Amino acid sequence: MNQIELIRALPKAELHVHIEGTFEPELMFAIAQRNQIQIPYQSVEEVKHAYNFHNLQSFLGIYYAGANVLVHEQDFYDLAWAYFEKCAEDRVVHTEMFFDPQTHTERGVEFATVLAGLKRAC
Numbered sequence: 153m154n155q156i157e158l159i160r161a162l163p164k165a166e167l168h169v170h171i172e173g174t175f176e177p178e179l180m181f182a183i184a185q186r187n188q189i190q191i192p193y194q195s196v197e198e199v200k201h202a203y204n205f206h207n208l209q210s211f212l213g214i215y216y217a218g219a220n221v222l223v224h225e226q227d228f229y230d231l232a233w234a235y236f237e238k239c240a241e242d243r244v245v246h247t248e249m250f251f252d253p254q255t256h257t258e259r260g261v262e263f264a265t266v267l268a269g270l271k272r273a274c
């Protein structure tokens with residue numbers, strides 16, 4: 153077993169992750185289209201490019217653009233489920249997941265909607 157294989161095989165713990173920050177470009181783009189919400193990116197490639205952020209402000213730009221497409225329970229479910237699939241792939245066996253309710257309630261999304269989607273994915 154080489155070092156890469158060893159690292160892949162080791163169980164891991166993710167001690168602090170904000171679920172909104174795990175948004176994969178493909179899923180962000182798909183949910184934006186599903187909900188007919190404009191994001192400042194024309195393609196999955198543009199979203200990927202935006203993830204190469206270079207300072208806090210450029211990170212927050214894509215973070216809030218992504219969070220903005222989350223409206224329905226299914227959206228929160230899909231976001232969390234995609235993250236959990238990635239955890240399984242990377243052998244993350246423990247994760248301490250955070251979410252930012254005020255980012256959603258300030259846009260008129262009910263707290264219960266956010267929680268229901270995340271809980272169902274768990």
Ligand SMILES: [Zn+2]
Pocket residue numbers: 168170250
């Ligand atoms: Zn934090």
